[in-house]
Amino acid sequence: MFIVERPEVLVVGYAVRTTNAAEADPSRALLPGLWQRAGAPGAFAHVPGRVDENLYAVLTDYESDHQGAFTQIVGVAIRTAARLPEGMVAVRVPGVQSLTVEAHGPMPQALIEAWQQVWRHTESGGIPARAFSTDLEVHHAAGVDLYLAVLPSPAGQGRDRVQA
Secondary structure, eight states: OEEEEOOOEEEEEEEEEEOHHHHTSTTTOOHHHHHHHHHSTTTTTTOTTBOOSOEEEEEEOOSSSTTSOEEEEEEEEESOOSSOOTTOEEEEEOOOEEEEEEEOSSTTHHHHHHHHHHHHHHHTTOSSOBOOSEEEEEEETTEEEEEEEBOOOOTTOTTOBOOO
16 A cells, blocks of 8 residues: 555546445445446447546545445546536546555456455554545556545655555
8 A cells, every 4th residue: 555646537437326335235236237337348438538448436425434325436537528428427536645555366356355455444543544535446457546535644655655
């Protein structure tokens, strides 16, 4: 885990509101359907101004912490949201100080293990503390990079390694 300054990004995609408890119950889980929709061939072919070929998952509107409700948007990064395709939403992910975690290996297991590492950090009172404002997953050919917004840390922490 490292602390970095995450740049701002604009993401357009499909959204659901859920909780981690609901996602643990296959009969109530909404994220598999969201990812199936977003991962369908050509799902974002009609989105103008794409920045790259990555898929982005934005976790935002946290009710409280990792145990409360949150909104997840799965989509693509764009330059501007002049016209949104029907059924999609846009969200501006602010540039903030973030804790990064990399997930490499067979998916989705590597991503699940990365989130478990994040939850252990959170539950143990790890520093820096998560802000629970807007978090970002960047899904690319080599794996997934998680960017978790954190509360401001003392000057000079920059790209310091964080003990998990």
